[in-house]
Amino acid sequence: MNTPAARKGRERTCNQCGAVYRSPRTSLYCSTPCRKKAGRGTAPTGGPKASPSSFSPITKALHLTGYIGRVGPLSARDQSQPVYALVVDPNEAYAELAYQFDLKGWGS
Incomplete structure (x- = not known):
């Protein structure tokens, strides 16, 4: 039986750019650039906490x-x-x- 692989991780929203992504771990940002922007204090562009x-x-x-x-x-x-x-x-x-x-x- 050929069943598609289940999506791994929980759907999350990036705190910096507001993009929706999946992550199996606890994360706040969708990518390294977003994480670094947040670390530098760049103003968020979207997301539920922005x-x-x-x-x-x-x-x-x-x-x-x-x-x-x-x-x-x-x-x-x-x-x-x-x-x-x-x-x-x-x-x-x-x-x-x-x-x-x-x-x-x-x-x-």
């Missing part, structure tokens, strides 16, 4: 310009939710928002 997907449009704009970044948790072993904050002077972030709003004709 907060930028739930940001407001203004916060997303600040995140894309690099004014908001991930500041925690500090340890890769810490499984708590990511913490995001302004990583520049608030006046600089406000000036960028005012510029973007004026550029689109929305007013400040």
